[in-house]
Every structure is written in structure tokens, then in C-alpha cells.
Amino acid sequence: MQNGMQRFFAVGAAVSLVALILLGVAWELVLAPLRPNGSWLVLKVVPLLFPLRGVLKRNIYTMQWASMLILLYFAEGIVRATSDTGLSATLGWVETGITTVFFVCSVLYLRPFKQAAKQLAKQAIQKASK
Numbered sequence: 001m002q003n004g005m006q007r008f009f010a011v012g013a014a015v016s017l018v019a020l021i022l023l024g025v026a027w028e029l030v031l032a033p034l035r036p037n038g039s040w041l042v043l044k045v046v047p048l049l050f051p052l053r054g055v056l057k058r059n060i061y062t063m064q065w066a067s068m069l070i071l072l073y074f075a076e077g078i079v080r081a082t083s084d085t086g087l088s089a090t091l092g093w094v095e096t097g098i099t100t101v102f103f104v105c106s107v108l109y110l111r112p113f114k115q116a117a118k119q120l121a122k123q124a125i126q127k128a129s130k
Contacts, residue, residue: 012105
């Protein structure tokens with residue numbers, strides 16, 4: 001059952017990362033750009049492209065640092081949701097939701113690996129103290 005849940009969380013993280021990339025591009029080019037005909041703010045999605053391959057491959061290290069990177073987008077979503085008006089505010093809440101899904105999925109995906117690492121460290125300490 002744990003493998004099935006881990007697969008579910010890995011897919012959830014990957015889907016939410018792709019959704020966040022697509023949302024960022026659509027938001028800044030079409031839906032509610034800061035300036036007519038799009039803005040350079042669309043470049044905010046570029047950092048999200050760096051962990052994409054690792055998240056799709058379920059790389060543990062990439063999932064760890066991507067879960068920290070995503071917090072920047074969570075903060076942006078909260079700021080824009082509470083300070084913008086109209087569609088931009090709604091998109092801010094959508095961004096906040098997507099980043100929350102990514103964060104929760106990545107943390108729950110990584111949890112068994114962290115528990116196994118703690119167990120190995122505990123065994124190594126016990127062995128060294130004998």
C-alpha cells in the first residue's frame with residue numbers, strides 16, 4: 001500500500017508543478033498580465049523548470065529542494081491574492097492552492113525516505129556505541 005501512496009504523492013507533486021508552470025505563463029501573458037500584451041514577469045516560471053525533470057523522475061534530492069523553492073511561489077500567491085483585485089486576485093488564490101498541493105505531496109512522498117534514513121542513523125549510532 002505504501003508504494004501506491006508514494007506513487008500517488010509523486011504524481012500529485014509532478015502534476016501540480018506542471019500546473020503551476022502553465023498557470024504562471026497563462027497569467028502573465030494572457031489572463032491578467034501587469035501590462036497589456038503580457039509582461040516580463042512571465043520569467044518567474046523559469047526557476048520552476050529547473051526541478052521539473054527531477055520531480056518527474058521522483059528524485060529525492062530534487063523533491064527536497066523543490067519543496068523549499070515552491071514556498072516563494074506560495075508567498076507570491078498570498079501577496080497577489082490579498083493585494084490585487086479581480087481575476088489577478090483569484091489567480092493568486094489558485095497559485096496558493098497549487099503550491100500547497102505540491103508542498104504537501106512532496107513532503108508526504110519524502111516522508112518514508114526520511115524515516116528510513118533516521119532508522120539507519122539510529123542503528124549506526126547504536127553500533128558505534130558498542
